[in-house]
Each structure stands twice: as structure tokens, then as C-alpha cells.
Amino acid sequence: MKKKTKSFSLLASELKRFLIFFVGELKPKGKIFTPFNFIASLILFGAAIILTIRFIKGLGAVANFSQDQPWGLWISFNVITGVAFAGGAYVLTFMVYIMRLKKYHPIIRVTVLNGFLAYVFYGGALLLDLGRPWNVINPIIGNSFGVSSVMFLVAWHFMLYMLAEFIEFSPAVAEWIGWQRIRKVMVSLTLGVVIFGITLSTLHQSGLGALFLMAKSKIHPLWYSEFIPLLFFISSIFAGLSMVIFERSISQKVFKQRISPEHYLSHNSILLGLGKVCAGTMFVYLFLKILILVHGQHYALLNTPMGYWYLTEMIGFVLIPGIMFTQSVRKENVFFIKIGAILTMVGIIMNRLNVSIIAFNWNVPERYFPSWMEFEVTVAVIVIQILVFRWIVNRMPILSESPLWALDQEDAREKIKPIKIEEEKERWKVSIM
Helix, strand or coil: CHHHHHHHHHHHHHHHHHHHHHHHHCCCCCCCCCHHHHHHHHHHHHHHHHHHHHHHHCHHHCCCCCCCCCCCHHHHHHHHHHHHHCCHHHHHHHHHHHCCCHHHHHHHHHHHHHHHHHHHHHHHHHHHHCCCHHHHHHHHHCCCCCCCCHHHHHHHHHHHHHHHHHHHHHHHHHHHHCCHHHHHHHHHHHHHHHHHHHHHHHHHHHHHHHHHHHHCCCECCCCCCCCHHHHHHHHHHHHHHHHHHHHHHHHHHHCHHHCCHHHHHCHHHHHHHHHHHHHHHHHHHHHHHHHHHHHHCCHHHHHCHHHHHHHHHHHHHHHHHHHHHHHHHHHCCHHHHHHHHHHHHHHHHHHHHHHHHHCECCCCCCCCCCCHHHHHHHHHHHHHHHHHHHHHHCCCCCCCCCCHHHHHHHHHHHHCCCCCHHHHHHHHHHHHC
16 A cells, blocks of 8 residues: 555656646747748648638638539648658668668667657648548447558558657657656667658558559649559658758758767768668659650650640659769768758659659649649648647757667667677587587
């Protein structure tokens, strides 16, 4: 009885300490009245009014959706494009924890944070597009499971992957709060969660492409292929890494005071390494697109307005940035790595919007074009993500060094090294002699 009372009092004391700490952390870390904060406030205020109208009067009051075009900008950009940009998290965790490329370890936390926030906010934006958003929980609770549906697969993968990324990021939260034991437990789960998360990512990145396999008659032949799932997966690799390069370049300036010496000195080397991976995957992607074009024998379509748009996407935003990445890595030119990353990001936006909007129902008389309110809400989702990202980076050890007690835990883990197979064989031979 005394032990239970003591445990309860300790829990209450820790909870009280956390609440006091958290309230203190809510205080602004910098200037409140800045141009960015002012513009962000206006955008969020406008979006709040639009969303109020949306939930009172329905989707038709704010969006240009129709029976022919049930998916619009919110799905095409926030979900389908945003998830591709979040691909950097699963790629980098694979490189760091599976391939053991420690060179990229300084950026692993900020990349996982970006991926987690992208899934939270872009997945949350999905609620805005649903006519009955309260039914979003149906695939989870078993009401109309729909196990044969691609959407069912994507819904479960989204939920599980968000959980996996939160666990991957949780050691940083524990370090921020000072929970040493919880951090130790979460770190021990990292490898298993990473493997689980990578598996989910490869499936739902391609799963988003698989959604369009059911719309063969609606998508322009230059963009439709039975290999869309594979193309979505491969493109998510260089899309995610390009976003990492872009975010890394901005953080290097905006959060300069928070960046540790390890982060600062490894900046150029990391970007060059990421550029090399981008170049390789982009040429694989381009090769597959050429094979699909040849196999489909759609050459005549290239000499049409849609064909010119297709060539603009492939040459201007796949081939050219791929060459830029290759040459920049050879000449160690970080500036053109950044330019290549921006062009790649534009190309990914073009590709996802082409598949889901521009080349979708391309031959119908009345084409869909987003309303200004759809654009406003889309920008607001991005602004919220930036604000939350800034709040977290300014408080948690994301770009800065971990506290000393956390580094001591890592040192203790490093000392426990597994015996190599060759050494074990040698010891076994010696023992039997």
C-alpha cells in the first residue's frame, strides 16, 4: 500500500513538474511582431473563416469539386504531393540505421520531424476534403473495413507510419523534458520501428499511385501506366531527399544559433551525398519513363499540347536537375545541388498535379480549376507546419547537441559492441584445440 502511495505521489510530482515546464516553454523564444508572423496570422485567420463556412455549408460553398472531379487541390497537393516530399524520412532512416552511414546522422532528427509533421498535417488536411469527416475513423474501428480497397491500405499505413515516426522522434522529446528512463526505452525501440516504418513507407508511397490504376480511362495516356505505383515509389526517394536539401539549406541560415558544430561542419558533405543519391534515382526514374513511352507507343501524342507539357516535365524537371546533380557532385558545387533540389521539387509538384488534376479528365468539356479559397487553405496548412516546426526546433535538441546525460547513454550503448562473426569463429577454433 505504501509503495502504491509513493508511486502515485512521484507520478503526481513529475506531472506537476512537466506542466510547469511546458507552460514556461510556451513563452515566445524570439520577437512576436515580425513580418513573417504578421503574414502568417492573416493567412491563418482567412483560412479559419473559410473552414468555418466549409463545415457549415459544405464543400460546394468553398471548393470547385464536382461529380466528375471529386478530388481537388487539397488531396492532390496536401496529400499526394506532400507525402512524396515526406519520403526523405524513410530514405534517411534506411541510410543511417540500416546501411550504417553515420555521415548523415546529424540531420536524421530534423528529417524525421519534417516527415512526421508532414503526415500529421497533410493527413489532417484529408479531413477537409471529406464530405463526412467523422467517418474517417471507419477503417480503424472496423465499420465497413473494406480490406480489398487501396484506400483502406493507405489509411492504415498512414496511421501506423505516423506512430512509427513519433516513436523514432520521441528520444528528442524525452531529452527536452528530461525523462532519462523513457529516452532509454525509446532508443532501444528505434531499429525495430525504423524497419517497420520503412516497410510501411515503401507500400503506401506506391499505394498512392495504385489509386490511379482504377482510372485508366480518365488519365491521359502519357501519364497513365500500370507501373504508376513503382514510379510513385521511386520518385518519392529523390522528392524526399530534395526536400531535405531545401530544408537543410534554409535551416542553416534561419536556425544558425541552434546548429551544433557537428551539423555546421558536415553541411556541404551531406548535401553532396544526398545529391548523388538523387542523381542515381532520377536517372532510374527517367529510364523507366522512356521504357513506358516506348512500350505504349504513344509517340504521336508528344506532338500535341499535352505532349509538350509532358516533355516540359520530363526534360525540364527530371533530366536537367538529374544532370545538375551529377555535375555538381563531380565538381563539389553545393550551390547547384540546391538549385537542382528546387527544380526537382517543382517537377514533383508538376507530376503529382498532372496525374491527379491536369491530365485527369483531360478531355472533358468542363475542366476543374481550384477556387481561391482552396489555394488559401492549402497555403494555411503549409504555414501551420512551418510554425510548429519552428516552435519545436527552437526548444528541442533537433539541430543542437543532446544534453550530456543523453550523450552518456549513447556512449554506454556504443561500448556494448557485438562480436564479429570472424572473431567468434576464431574463438571457437581456439576453444576446441
